[in-house]
Every structure is written in C-alpha cells, then in structure tokens.
Amino acid sequence: MSTPDEPRPRRRREPTYLDALTFALDAAMDEDPRVIVMGEDIAGGAGTGEPFEGQMGGTWGVTKGLFAKYGPTRVRDTPISEAAIVGSAVGAAMAGLRPVVDLMWASFAPYAFDQIVNQAAKARYMFGGQAQVPLVIRMSVGAGLRAGGQHSDSHYALFAAIPGLKVVAPATPNDAAGLLLSAIRSDDPVIFLEHMSLYRLKGALPDSTAGIPLGTAEVARMGSDLTIVTIGASRQIALLAATQLALEGIEAEVVDLRSLRPIDWDTILESVNRTGRLVLVEESPAGVTISDAIAAEVNERLFGRLKAPVRRVLAAASPVPFSPPLEDAWLPTAERVLVAARLVCDRLPAGRD
Amino acid sequence: MSTPDEPRPRRRREPTYLDALTFALDAAMDEDPRVIVMGEDIAGGAGTGEPFEGQMGGTWGVTKGLFAKYGPTRVRDTPISEAAIVGSAVGAAMAGLRPVVDLMWASFAPYAFDQIVNQAAKARYMFGGQAQVPLVIRMSVGAGLRAGGQHSDSHYALFAAIPGLKVVAPATPNDAAGLLLSAIRSDDPVIFLEHMSLYRLKGALPDSTAGIPLGTAEVARMGSDLTIVTIGASRQIALLAATQLALEGIEAEVVDLRSLRPIDWDTILESVNRTGRLVLVEESPAGVTISDAIAAEVNERLFGRLKAPVRRVLAAASPVPFSPPLEDAWLPTAERVLVAARLVCDRLPAGRD
Amino acid sequence: MTDEEQLEGLLAMLRIRMFEDRVRTEFAKGGMPGFVHTYSGAEAIAVGVIGALEPADLITSTHRGHGHCLAKGAPLDGIVAELYGRETGLCKGRGGSMHIADFANGMLGANAIVGGGIALAVGGALASQVLGDGRVAVAFFGDGASNEGVFHESLNLASIWSLPVVFVCENNGWAESTPFSYASSVSSIAERGVAYSIPAVSVDGTDLTAVRAAASAAVARARQGNGPSLLECIAPRREGHFVGDPEEYRGREQADQARESDPIDRLAEQLVARGILSAEALNAMRKDWSGQLDRAYEFALAGPWPDPLDVERYVYS
Amino acid sequence: MTDEEQLEGLLAMLRIRMFEDRVRTEFAKGGMPGFVHTYSGAEAIAVGVIGALEPADLITSTHRGHGHCLAKGAPLDGIVAELYGRETGLCKGRGGSMHIADFANGMLGANAIVGGGIALAVGGALASQVLGDGRVAVAFFGDGASNEGVFHESLNLASIWSLPVVFVCENNGWAESTPFSYASSVSSIAERGVAYSIPAVSVDGTDLTAVRAAASAAVARARQGNGPSLLECIAPRREGHFVGDPEEYRGREQADQARESDPIDRLAEQLVARGILSAEALNAMRKDWSGQLDRAYEFALAGPWPDPLDVERYVYS
Ligand SMILES: Cc1ncc(C[n+]2csc(CCOP(=O)(O)OP(=O)(O)O)c2C)c(N)n1
Ligand SMILES: Cc1ncc(C[n+]2csc(CCOP(=O)(O)OP(=O)(O)O)c2C)c(N)n1
Ligand SMILES: [Mg+2]
C-alpha cells in the first residue's frame, strides 16, 4: 500500500519513532558490514540509475538515505515475493549475513509464513544448534488508518505463539531505536512490529547505540492501585487512561510489555503482586491473545492474591472493518481501558466492557 | 510424508476414526453434488488411467474408494501447491462448490496462510456478507510419530486466533464423523484438525448423518472434584489420568472442547463452577495457547469461586524434537495431567509440573 | 468490435475515468477514508476484457478495483457509498476501496493482497467445470503480482486441469516504486506462458479493440473447454501508485511518458474522425454521467453509518 | 571427468547406495525412529553436482537428504547417530532423517517442507554476493517441489540479482503417488528456465559424467558472477516414496522401468570394460565401506540419548 497523504516530517528538532528506526538501521549498518536491508520499495526507482533511485526509502521513509550511503548491494529493493524475500533472508542469515527484512504490513506476512514458522523459527533447534538465524523482520502493524481488513492486522498472537521467534513491539522512539539495534545484533530471528499510529510520535532517542535487551518490559508509569500491561500502541492509550484515573484517585502502573516473546514475567508479577489488580490492553481480536496468556499465568502464579478479576481490553472478534465508526468500535480505546480499570478497582458497577 | 509402516486396518468389525472420516466424506458427497475433495495424493496415480489410479486414497487412506465412486471431477489430486489448492478452493466455494481440502499435515499449512487468513477467513466480513465460503480444510496434526520439527505441529492456537475461521478437533470416531458432516454443511470456512494418534482409535459411528453442531464441547466423563478441559488427542490422556485419579478418590470431569473456535463457554463454565478446579491439556507449545484463553476467561468469570489455581498441561516451548526421549518430554502426558490434577486438588506438594 | 460496441466501450471507459477523477477530487478534499488507487489509463483493459464476458461470468480484482467493478456492472450508488464506508455501500461499508465487491454481478472482490485474486479466479473456473455451467472466470492482476508464488501455482493448476480461466496481467510498468524491468526476470509477462503450456499474448492495453479481440479469443477458448490463457495488457501507469503519492521514485519524464497513449482520447479521436461520434454527443455523455455521479455522491453521503454495535456482524453466516 | 574422478565418483555413489540399503534393512528391523526417504537411483545427481563444488560452497536439500549429506562430506558417524536420534548425531538427535544437516560442511539442512530449501539457497548465494567470498550455492529439490510458489519467486529473485546459485531439480517422475506428467504443466522442468531468463538444461540424472559436466558449467557460470542456472536431472524413482511405502498407486511395471537405468551399475560396467576398475577392486571398496558402516552403526547405537530435561535447549542462542 502506501503512505498517508501528508508530507513526511523528517529530522525535525525532536525526533520521531520513524527517525529512531532510521537511526538504528544506519548505526547497525555502519558498525557491521554483514547487515543488509531488503524488502519491497525500501529504496525506490530500483535499477533506474537515475538520481531519484533510492529516494523513496520505504512506505514510511524509514530506509531513506540508506541507499545513498550503503548502495544497492546492501539496500535491496525486492520483487513482490514475500516467501522468497524471507526465505532468502533466512538462508543469507545462515550463511553469514544479518539481514533486516521490511515486509511492509503485517497483513502480508502470511505469504511468508512457511519461511517464518518452518524455516526461521525452527532451524536452530532442528539442527541441534548448528544454525544461527540472525534475522530481523520488520512490519507495520495496526488498525486505525481506515485501511480495511487486509492492511490492518497486528498478528501479535500468531507470532508470539511460535517458539524460536523473538517478538518485539516498541512503543516509543527510544525503544524503537534500542530494540531494533538489539534485534539486529541478536543471533535469533526477531519479528519487529511497528504500530503505524506511533510512527509520528516524538521523543528522545537513546544516547548511545548500546541497545535495549530483548525480553525486558518497561514500567512506563509507576502506580500502586492497579497494573495495566500494554502491547505496542496500547501503551499510549493506557497512559492516557492513567492520567484520567489519577484524577479519579486511582494510581495505575503501566507496564509496556515491549517483548512479546519471551515475556518479562518478573516485571509483570512484581507489579501485579504489589497492586493486586490487572488490566491488559492489546490490539488483537478477542479469541486467543497474548493478554490471555498473561492473564492465565498471573492468575496461576498470584492465585488468591488478586483483589479483582483480571480484565482484558481487546479488539473485537472480527477482521478489521473499513468503515470509521466500525473501526473505532473495533479498536481498544482509552475509554475502554478506563471502564476496565474502574471495574477492577470497584469504582463502577459491572457494565459493558 | 507418509504412512507408518504397518498395513492399514480398513473396515474392521469396529470402525476407526479413519473409517469415520471416510464415512462422513462419502455421505456428504452422496447427498450434495457440490461437495468435492481435493489435495495432494488423495487419489493416487493421478492421470494414469490405470486400474491403480485412485487406489491410494490419501496419506492415511481417508479418501480411499471415493475416486472410484465419484470420479476425477470430484476427487482431485493436486500438484504440491498449497497456496493454489486453498486459494482455488476458496474461490470455488465463493462460486458455488463446497470443497473439502486435504492439506496433509498442519505443518504444511503455513504455505497457504495468506489464503486461509486473508482470503477464506475475511471474505464474508470484508464484503459485508456477500461472500459465503463453505470450505473445509482437513489436516493431520500432532506429535508422537518421531516425524520431527516440520511434520508434527498442531497449530491449534494459530488457527483459533483467526476470526472468521471455525476450528474443530474431533477426538473420537463419532465426533470425527459428526463434526466433519457439519463442517461440510457449514457456510463458513472450517479448519478440521485430526490428531494422528487417533486415526486407529476404534469406536461407534453416529447412527445418522445428522452431524454434530459446531461450537459444542462434550463432557467425556462426569465428575465432581475437578474439570479437565482437553483438545483433540488430549482427551485420551485425560481419560487415562481420570481413571487413575478415581482410584485415588478424585472424580475428574473431562470436557472435550471439540470446537476450538468458537468455544462452548457454557459447558466449560458450568462444569468449573461446579467443581471449582480446572486443569487444561493441550498439545501446543507453551507461550500463547487456547488453554491460556480458557484459563483467562474462567478466572475472570469465576473469580473467587475457584478452589485452586488453574493449571495448564502444555507441550514444551520449542519446536517438536525428533529424538524419542525428547519428543516424549515435549508432549503432554497422562502422567503430567495426573500431577497437575493432584496439585489442583491439594493432594501433593507443589513440584515440577 | 462493431461501431456500436466501440461507442459503448468508449462510454464505459469514460465513466471509469470520470469516476476516478471525481474520487481524486473528493479524496483530496478529505472525508473519503482510507487509501485509494486509481485505474486511470487502464480503462481499456477492464472494458475490453469484461466486454468479452457474459454477465454470469466471474472476475477477481486487485487493490485497483474501481474499473473492474464499474465495467462488471456494479451499481454506482453502492460503489460510492462503499468508498465512504456507509451501510448502503456494496460491502455495507466493511470493505472500502481496496475490498470493493459485487457478488451479484460476479465481481468476487477487489483484493488488497497483491496476487490475492489469482487463485480465487482459478477456483471460480473450477466451480464452473465441476458444475458444468459454462461460466468463465477472469483474474486481473498487476505486473508486480506476477512475481508472487501464487501466480505460478495458479497457472500450473489451471493448465493441468484445463480450467476456463483467463489470466489478465495489467502491466503498467511499475509496482509501487519499483520498475517492472527491475523486478521481473522477463521483458514481458507473456513470456511466462510457456512455463505453463498456456497460450499467452501481449497487447497494447490502451487499445480497446486490441484488448477486446485478444480477450474474446481467450474467453472463447475457455468457454469451449480448451483451458486457460494468459493475456498481458500493457498500459503505462499515468499517476502515482495511490492518490496522494509524491512519486519521489520516478522523474516527471517517466510520468509524462505514461500519459502519452490515452485509451480514451485515442478511441474518441478515431470515432470522431470516422464520423461515428460527434463532439456534442461526447459532451452529452460526459454531462449525463457527471449528473449520475453527483447523485451517487449525494446518495452516498446521505447514507447511514454502520452501527458500531454491529462490529462483529458478518464474521460468520 | 578424468578416470580418477570417475572412480571417485563411483565410490561416492556406491557409498550412498550401500548406506541406504543398510538403512532400509535397519529400518525394517525396527529401532530406527520416524520416516525415511531413500536417495537410491539418484546418486549420480548428488555426486555429480557436489563434485563440481568447492568445500566452502553451500547446498540445501530435501526430505531425501542422505545422499546430499554424504556427498558433501558429512561424517558417517554423525549421520547414522542422527537417524537414531542420539546426542552424538549431527543435529544432536533433534532433526532425524528429514532434517539432517551439516553446517560445518556447507550442508544447510535437509528440509521436510517440499520446496523449503530453494529460497534458502538463494539466500546463501546472496550472502556470497554481499560478502564477495566467491561461494556458490546449490538448491536440490524434486519435480514436485517445482510446483510450489517459492520455486517461482526464488528463480525470479536469483535471476534479477544475478546470484551465484544453481537450481538442481531431481526429476524422478513422481511426487509421492502423483506422476510428474499429471502435476506439471510442462514436459520438462527445464522448460521453465525461460520464464526467468535462466539458462536451463535437462540431463540424464543416472549418468554421472553428464551430470558433472552440466553442473560444472553451471557452477562456473555462477562463480564468474554470471548468475543462476537451472539444471534438471532425470532419474526415475526406483523405490517407494518412503521406506515401507506399499506403492498402491503404481504398477510393478512403473517401478521396474525405473530400475532399468542404474547410475552405479552403468558407470561400474563402463569402468570395468575400460579396464580402469576390476571386479576385485570394486569388491574391496564395498567391503571397506561395509566395515565403516558397521562401525558407524555401532557408534550410533552406543551413543547416549539426549537428556529429556534439555527439551527446550537450542531454541534460542
Ligand atoms: C502481499 C502484498 N505485498 C505488498 C503489498 C503492497 N503493495 C500494494 S500494491 C503494490 C504494487 C503492486 O504492483 P502491481 O501488481 O504491478 O499492481 P499496480 O499497483 O501496478 O496496479 C504493492 C507492493 C500488498 N498490498 N500485498
Ligand atoms: C509443503 C509440503 N507439502 C507436502 C509434503 C508431503 N510430501 C513429502 S515428499 C512429497 C513429494 C515430493 O515430491 P518431489 O518434490 O518430486 O520429491 P521426491 O519425493 O520425488 O524426491 C510430498 C507431497 C511436504 N512434506 N511438504
Ligand atoms: Mg504494476
């Protein structure tokens, strides 16, 4: 698909999540010649040799500037061939490169599911540790752009259900940069999920290129009355809800999961153990979700210590609808987080969640 | 892949799960000329016109006899092209057929994930109810055959996470026949998961071709002390465990989920509400599972009414290993169900589960 | 094509063009949600191919589906209302531009997955073969889509089963920002026919009569039970990939070149030169359609939004 | 090929054949877990192609991977131990026959997913091109695999990027129970080369010298930076699809025909006729290898099982 109609704000005073991704890719390519980026339209005007070749830099401009700096050998536009893109990246990773694939939208990933599920995720295990697959697969995820059913999936649960994959979903510019650097340096395949509503979010970049360890959650806001665990863009709506809750006298702790596989159980359990209340926010259709897995584990590990049932704020159990009022109803919202939080804190008679 | 080495026992006195599937396919094809079956090697010797054409009848012999009875127009061997097999079946379903696809092993399904996730599951919704996709996709699932990492997945959670799909996993000959008949008659795409360890299981077939409603669980054994919810072949190990538990004075109720999407919440909640204790058994790698979703929901709906934490008996968080001792350790077992049940019933100090 | 057919074809193409021009304007104004990809410049393909079909025949489409929809006879009101996400839209607002469909007229959906419609059309043809109802199915897809694996699998399957399907590749020279010449290992998609023993031709996709002739032959072949055909129609992409595309990846030159051969101007000039069409008649056509478009926009914008409580409706039957 | 190379090649083929004969016997006895697919009849392909490679070159394989493994130099002990699921196996028992691999020798894995190795080899070639280390990658795959979409995508990608990869199709006429002639829209896989502008040849896959000559040309082309080649090697399937296959889907005739041209007998006869090899020397070879096999089985069966507590080891680095 495509970029939204407004011109792209690049390199403003305060960097955006997009800038953070570009920064990390650049730093990683700079430090290690084995890092390459590949995907559809990540350069633009491929093979023309004209001045505009490489000017586009991907659907969102994340790879802008990389073609000029690193050239066509390391910044590779591909045909629309998701299976071969990922499959060849897996093979290249086995053979010594550290490819970063841009799959555009997570909704296109099913075309490459054999390569993700059967090849990338299993190789190290099946071959008894002989294979390393240092591969990152970046994708835009998320609804809200009125892009309709085939461009709005996040597929968080699908990816997180696969042993052998690491899965991350950064929610701030700082995390986008830090986690992407660590993902590229990881010797395991990492699925890197970028919510489209975050691309223009501003915030500081990390001071260094040290990276942020995969597998760690972040406490985005401290609080003592309840814990809200979020995935990706849900962090923003949870923080919004937390501000309102504070006005109501409820101090919510917001834990941004960041790493969807493996999960940072210590941080979650420590927080819920303290607050005794848990709300989970995830933009996945109700049914089988990461929030379910967290709720199950927390209920088991903290049995008898919870003050209220764990509540999940999920997307509707349907594909993503196009029509704005339907899509708005489909999405988890700050309003729905508020309702769940009040319920969990006994501030409201049980009603529609 | 292939069939195990022993000769196939066909049409013995007491029918098997395999016979049940054949029976249902035959009945469905007989009653409705729009039903076709298609897949790799479901006939055998395709196009030879020799007496042996159609003799094979699929990896497990399920489609044996259908080629002779219904001919090459309705019993179609395909090339090894999972995407086109499922994609064309989706299109055929939209255009008036009721195809039953045999994908062989669930591990091959990722090749067809675009067609399953983006086409079959979404068509009805995205097109505002215009499209019907009366399609069944059958697959063998499950570990235990020493088939290794790329032939042993069940992918229960992946399928059950997709709105728009119905997902069933019969565990007895009776259910295999009844659910397959209903799946074929359903106007929605149904993923039909057959655990390989069940194929030779004997049991009565249904008296009629009425079918068993999708979306209903079955109480496989009544009991008052705890509820064990099972998926597919886990029913057998849970029943085994229940027999042992009874000797120990614990009466377990075994609820066979049968339908993994949608889930029969009424049956589960009624049972757990009565017993106050829940163990879930599922052959999915730990991480994100259907059992997690059930545990989360039960904990929420029956908060404060559970006598013990819900326990999940899952597969290990890895691809399926080839080596027998590893694969045995990977699988959920009756032994592990026993341990979990005793724990939940407070008959044992907390130990390794 | 008879003179009358050519006139009709011109009108059909004009309708698509004017429809898209209007969409572009309205989209720029805001209020039309989501993403829109126009069909401008490729009108002769939809009109030429679908003109060779019977009403009961089936088509599958792409992210660029307006032209196919209109040519297959979808009601204008329902199309526009769909673009606005209204309950009165063809897909009750659930689909939008990228998933527009009209099953009543055999249009089995635009598809926002590149290559997504190819196997579906093979399935339509399979249904026809099994039911013996004589329908032909057409898969429209882009040059970019022909690099998807499902293209390969679909053509092979249709070939060995001799299915009544026509594969129509709309080669506009670009897949988003990527030139066809870079992404494809052949200089013409038609060269791939031989890998499937499928007869393949490449025609000028801006020449309505050429497209129609090739399509008629392919459809006849399918209808007679002789199997699939591959028809490449070359029609350079005149506009950005989507409405609002800044086109940083190509120069003005490339864009201008693409505009040189306009299927509508070209046919209109011929018909005027041959005295079959007058400037006045052309204007009257435009005016009439323009009025219909006005009314369709009014209808669409007056239409109700879907009820948010219905968000989980239509997931299952 | 020099006489010496031919002798070496014969020995390499003999080793594979005897290895498989032994596997079949042991499998029938029980004790060898899982599924086994033999390479019998196709030995000239693995030996001919891999003989044209340097040790640092890479290969990807199929569910029928024993031959590729042995030819690429994998240690016999590790192979046999792997088939028995022992900690001493090449994959520490995690893989088994269908996932045998030897990364140290550039064998990037058997693949139980049909077509699974094709794109991986393209990736190996991509690594070579980026790193500039001159390695060539070879993808082995069956005739059935060539109908998978990933075949198409891989060949297109390798072509436009001019990658140093050789696509070797082992056409044995069958994909499980399905004849090649039924499932494929072409009469020879080599006919598909033109769809990717990739030079393609079809050779007798039971003729070691023919395979080796064609492979050498393809490898040289790749090594010189001139891009991929497609090499079809025809070698009829002599046995059932897997060990224990009742083969209900073909007649004795088909199976017998497949045995007519045996790559090993054929070369051995030639070498004997030409006086390069004596019956005694051949017997000595057999005996020596037979002894090595005995020792490998001993090694394998004496090997420890993996520790069940390690079930989640090797998932991540
Ligand atoms: C599977 C998939 N991959 C990528 C995209 C993003 N995308 C949308 S249109 C397009 C280009 C399609 O090119 P082509 O098939 O030539 O059609 P055109 O737009 O030129 O009509 C791409 C890459 C997508 N929608 N689906
Ligand atoms: C994706 C996938 N589909 C189906 C199978 C089952 N299967 C295993 S081998 C085989 C036949 C492969 O035929 P071919 O590629 O010609 O190789 P051959 O066995 O003849 O060497 C099939 C269908 C599989 N393993 N993977
Ligand atoms: Mg195009």
Ligand SMILES: [Mg+2]
């Ligand atoms: Mg074969």
